Amino acid sequence: MLDSTHQQDAGEDFDRTDPAAYPYWKRDILRWGDCDSLGHINNVVFARFFESGRISFMNDLGMREGELDADDFVIAHLSINFLAEMHYPGEVRTGVRVLRIGRSSLRLAEAIFVDSTCYASGDAVLVRVGHASGRAEPLPKALKTRLLDPPAGD
Numbered sequence: 359m360l361d362s363t364h365q366q367d368a369g370e371d372f373d374r375t376d377p378a379a380y381p382y383w384k385r386d387i388l389r390w391g392d393c394d395s396l397g398h399i400n401n402v403v404f405a406r407f408f409e410s411g412r413i414s415f416m417n418d419l420g421m422r423e424g425e426l427d428a429d430d431f432v433i434a435h436l437s438i439n440f441l442a443e444m445h446y447p448g449e450v451r452t453g454v455r456v457l458r459i460g461r462s463s464l465r466l467a468e469a470i471f472v473d474s475t476c477y478a479s480g481d482a483v484l485v486r487v488g489h490a491s492g493r494a495e496p497l498p499k500a501l502k503t504r505l506l507d508p509p510a511g512d
Contacts, residue, residue, distance in 0.1 A: 375476035380453025399444035411452030435483040
């Protein structure tokens with residue numbers, strides 16, 4: 359239920375390295391070109407996997423149906439905790455979880471897994487911005503409702 363400040367807080371009391379903590383999943387593959395000179399998956403690629411998970415999550419919430427577009431949101435904050443080195447080849451799964459729903463923003467927890475091992479976790483704050491005004495605009499009530507019961511993804 360939304361409180362008087364119009365925020366829904368899903369809480370942060372969970373193990374970010376536990377795949378069971380994430381209701382939404384997006385699969386991606388590791389590519390040879392994702393490697394750095396040491397043979398590790400480059401740290402920039404982790405941010406791309408988080409982006410892929412976020413965009414897929416928002417699209418699966420129904421944003422393609424005309425209510426909003428993915429480009430109605432900007433990233434106000436992005437943090438990544440690198441937990442282990444990742445190597446090519448393989449498949450990764452990015453888990454997404456809603457942490458907080460605000461008036462014009464939402465905060466997501468994300469984590470990257472290979473099998474059941476967590477290689478990175480992080481947070482992203484997305485803010486809805488009006489194209490004409492360039493200012494924060496309220497999230498539609500229908501979107502807030504869907505954020506409380508997100509789809510499962512891949």
